[in-house]
Amino acid sequence: MKKIRVMVAGAGGKMGQEVVRALLREEDMALVGAVDVKHQGRDVGYIAGNSPLGIDVLGVLTAESLREVRADILVDFTNPQSVLKNAETAIAAGVVPVIGTTGLDEAEIGKIRELVAREKVGAFIAPNFALGAILMLRFAKEAARFFPHVEIIELHHDEKLDAPSGTALKVAEWIGEVRAKMAQGNPNEYEKLPGARGADIDGIHIHSVRLPGYIAHHQVLFGGSGQALTIRHDAFSRETYMPGVMLAIRKSYQSTKLTIGLENFLD
Numbered sequence: 001m002k003k004i005r006v007m008v009a010g011a012g013g014k015m016g017q018e019v020v021r022a023l024l025r026e027e028d029m030a031l032v033g034a035v036d037v038k039h040q041g042r043d044v045g046y047i048a049g050n051s052p053l054g055i056d057v058l059g060v061l062t063a064e065s066l067r068e069v070r071a072d073i074l075v076d077f078t079n080p081q082s083v084l085k086n087a088e089t090a091i092a093a094g095v096v097p098v099i100g101t102t103g104l105d106e107a108e109i110g111k112i113r114e115l116v117a118r119e120k121v122g123a124f125i126a127p128n129f130a131l132g133a134i135l136m137l138r139f140a141k142e143a144a145r146f147f148p149h150v151e152i153i154e155l156h157h158d159e160k161l162d163a164p165s166g167t168a169l170k171v172a173e174w175i176g177e178v179r180a181k182m183a184q185g186n187p188n189e190y191e192k193l194p195g196a197r198g199a200d201i202d203g204i205h206i207h208s209v210r211l212p213g214y215i216a217h218h219q220v221l222f223g224g225s226g227q228a229l230t231i232r233h234d235a236f237s238r239e240t241y242m243p244g245v246m247l248a249i250r251k252s253y254q255s256t257k258l259t260i261g262l263e264n265f266l267d
């Protein structure tokens, strides 16, 4: 059986380590390389808490290193500052990036889209790989048709760099597709302290909490006359995301187009 050859960028990070362990459990996939800034030169097996795998972690991703190990897929869980460059390097080398890193803006996604079209090498981007989070998106969009008054709270560990979370932005985007444009709250409201009402995305407010002990939690709160509806998703561990990441790798193998969102692979 031809195995899907996967390189992991951010292999020493919280998600990257989990991806390394998950790949080792899959019969149709082979971990062929790993990149991580601060773990350069160490065996990736040690980093992920396994026995050595004979794969040394590279400090920088290059097209040559991807070609050398004949990678099919680059899984990226790095940071908002590195992800675009990694995706460009992968696509230029004929390798499909599967991107979990959040924080890419519209212009950056546009660059990936152009590169995909030019090189005819696919790319996949998902702000959230958890099945429950995709269902939350769907349920929230359905609820917003009947409950236009909505605010979002996202709660994460305090090492997270970007705010609001990519998932919260996606929830706001999906709700915005069905909700009549309106500003949430009193039209005359004002902030006594800047930021008190959170970030405002087309009249939908997103509040970001960062605390140790948390992993990743999203709440979509709807208010109506005499009632409230709350849709909540909790990721209690990073294993939560692994079935989605493995699915995305399989579906993206030899892809030639840009796909955004795990929901595209769930029907």
Ligand SMILES: NC(=O)C1=CN([C@@H]2O[C@H](COP(=O)(O)OP(=O)(O)OC[C@H]3O[C@@H](n4cnc5c(N)ncnc54)[C@H](OP(=O)(O)O)[C@@H]3O)[C@@H](O)[C@H]2O)C=CC1
Residues within 6 Å of the ligand: 009, 010, 011, 012, 013, 014, 015, 016, 035, 036, 037, 038, 059, 060, 061, 077, 078, 079, 080, 082, 086, 099, 100, 101, 102, 103, 126, 127, 128, 129, 130, 241
């Ligand atoms: N889509 C999804 O379902 C999920 C997405 N995420 C997203 O994934 C990203 C990573 O999260 P998390 O694992 O918690 O973060 P971590 O900080 O734990 O891991 C990121 C790792 O990437 C390394 N890194 C930074 N730049 C590069 C580079 N250019 N090449 C290779 N490695 C690099 C970092 O090294 P150093 O520390 O030295 O900078 C670090 O070890 C975030 O954007 C987060 O929002 C997280 C969970 C789920």
Ligand SMILES: O=C(O)C1=N[C@H](C(=O)O)C[C@H](O)C1
Residues within 6 Å of the ligand: 102, 127, 128, 156, 160, 161, 164, 165, 166, 167, 168, 215, 216, 217
């Ligand atoms: O940084 C994280 O941890 C997470 N990031 C993603 C996001 O920004 O939505 C997904 C999940 O919430 C975990």
